[in-house]
Amino acid sequence: MSFCCGASMIGTKGTLKHIRTNIHNVPIMFCPVCHRVEIHYLVENEYEILAEYAHGDGADEVDFGEYVEQEGKELLENCVNHENEDPMDVVLSQIDMALDLLCFAGQIGDKAWQDELKKRLGTLNGRRNKLRQRRTSV
Numbered sequence: 639m640s641f642c643c644g645a646s647m648i649g650t651k652g653t654l655k656h657i658r659t660n661i662h663n664v665p666i667m668f669c670p671v672c673h674r675v676e677i678h679y680l681v682e683n684e685y686e687i688l689a690e691y692a693h694g695d696g697a698d699e700v701d702f703g704e705y706v707e708q709e710g711k712e713l714l715e716n717c718v719n720h721e722n723e724d725p726m727d728v729v730l731s732q733i734d735m736a737l738d739l740l741c742f743a744g745q746i747g748d749k750a751w752q753d754e755l756k757k758r759l760g761t762l763n764g765r766r767n768k769l770r771q772r773r774t775s776v
């Protein structure tokens with residue numbers, strides 16, 4: 639778990655730019671307060687290698703996930719602990735995160751990421767409504 643500004647950083651995937659190369663699906667840590675982005679510490683070396691390689695190759699776009707084998711799930715689960723949490727709280731905090739990320743994606747002008755986050759928000763909204771219904775019907 640990483641901390642920044644006193645808040646815990648969020649584990650997610652994003653697009654990073656190395657000189658002229660866009661590198662997609664890089665596991666990153668994102669601070670919801672100041673919007674600082676850090677490469678996930680478990681993939682720092684791989685990221686550097688791929689970034690250098692892609693730049694040397696003159697590639698404009700590379701997908702981190704295609705080059706680097708990841709236990710992606712594990713990476714993300716390290717950052718956010720969902721154990722013993724109320725499912726409603728989990729959904730609400732996921733919505734918060736997605737909104738923060740959406741705002742950040744907008745700032746860096748990453749259209750594809752924005753679309754992906756909007757889709758995710760739609761799913762999360764549906765889940766929240768379902769939970770809410772279940773709750774009021776009890």
Ligand SMILES: [Zn+2]
Pocket residue numbers: 642643669670671672673674
């Ligand atoms: Zn911060």
